[in-house]
Amino acid sequence: MASFNTVAGCVLASALFAMVLGHVSNALVHPHKLDKPALAVSDEAPTQTAAAAPAQELPPIGPKLASANIEAGKAIFQKQCFTCHTVDKGGLNKVGPNLWNIVGRKKGSHEGFSYSSALVAKGGDWSYDDIDHLIFKPTSYVRGTKMAFVGLPKEQERADVIAYLRTLSDQPKPLP
Template identity: 85%
Template sequence: MASFNTIAGCVLASALFAMVVGKVSNAVVHPHKLDKPALAVSNDAPTQTAAAPAAIEIPPIGPKLASANVDAGKAIFMKQCFTCHTVDKGGANKVGPNLWDVVDRKKASHAGFSYSSALTAKGGEWTYEDIDHLIFKPSAYARGTKMAFAGLPKEQERADVIAYLRTMADTPKPLP
C-alpha cells in the first residue's frame, strides 16, 4: 500500500522536476546576448593563403617550352594520358575530356563532359602554367578532381607534353 510519504515524495519530485525544466527551457529560449558577434563577417576579398591550400611551388614552365621536344611529348602522352584522353579534333571524351586545342581553353568547359566541382571551381583558361600545375600533381592542383593520375614529377616530361598539346590545335597559341 502506498504510504502518504511516498505520495508526498512523488508530488515533491514532480514539482522540483517542473521547476528544473522551467529554468532550463528559460535558458534555452532566452540565451544571453553575446558581447561580440560570434562570426566576424568581412567584406575583404579572401587572400590567396586563406582561400587555397598551400600551392606547391614549381618553377615556371614557360621558358622551357621553346626548347621542349614535341615528339617526346607525344610519346609521353600516348603512354601516360591517352588511356583517359583523346587529343584529336572532335575526338571522343573518355575517362577524361578531349584535349584538342586545350591551351587557352576555358577550364572544365568541353562539351559533353561532366567535370568535378573541384575543377569547375578553378575558373579562367588553361594557361601553360596552369596545365603544368595540373599535370605535376592533379590532386594538389584541384583537391577532389576526378583526374585520377599521380602526376609527372619530371619538369622536362611536363614541358614536352605541354609543347605537344600546344601543337594539337588549328592555330597553336603563341609560346610565352
C-alpha cells in the first residue's frame, strides 16, 4: 500500500509539474511569437526548404546560350558523350539513344532504344533547362537512370554542349 501511494503520489506530482511547466512555457513562448525576429525566422524557413527541393539548385541556362560556343560544345561532346551517343539524323543508338533533334523531343522516346523506366516516368519534352539538369548530374536528375555519366559541373561547358545539341536539327528551336 505504502509503495502504491508513493507511486501514485509521484504520478500526481509529475502531472502537476507538467501542467505548471506547460503554463510557464506558454507564458515564456507567447510574448516571443509577437517579436519581429521570431516572425522573420518562421517566414524564412519554408523558402529554404523549397530551395533545397529536387534538383532546383541550377540557375536557368537560357541566358548563357546566346553567347555559348558551339564549336567548344562539339569538342566537349566528342570527348564526353560520343562514346555513348550518335548525333546524326537517323543515327544508331549506342549505349545511349541517338540525340538528333533532342531539344524539344519527348523524353525517353527515341525509336528502338530501351530506356530506364525512371527516365520514361520523368515525362514531358526536353527543355534547355531539363537537359542542363540531366548533364549536370544524371543520377540526381533521374534517380535510377541508365546514363552512367558523372556529369559536367561547369556551367559554361554545359551551355556550350546544349548550344551544340540545339544545332542538331532541321529546325533548331528558338533560344529562350
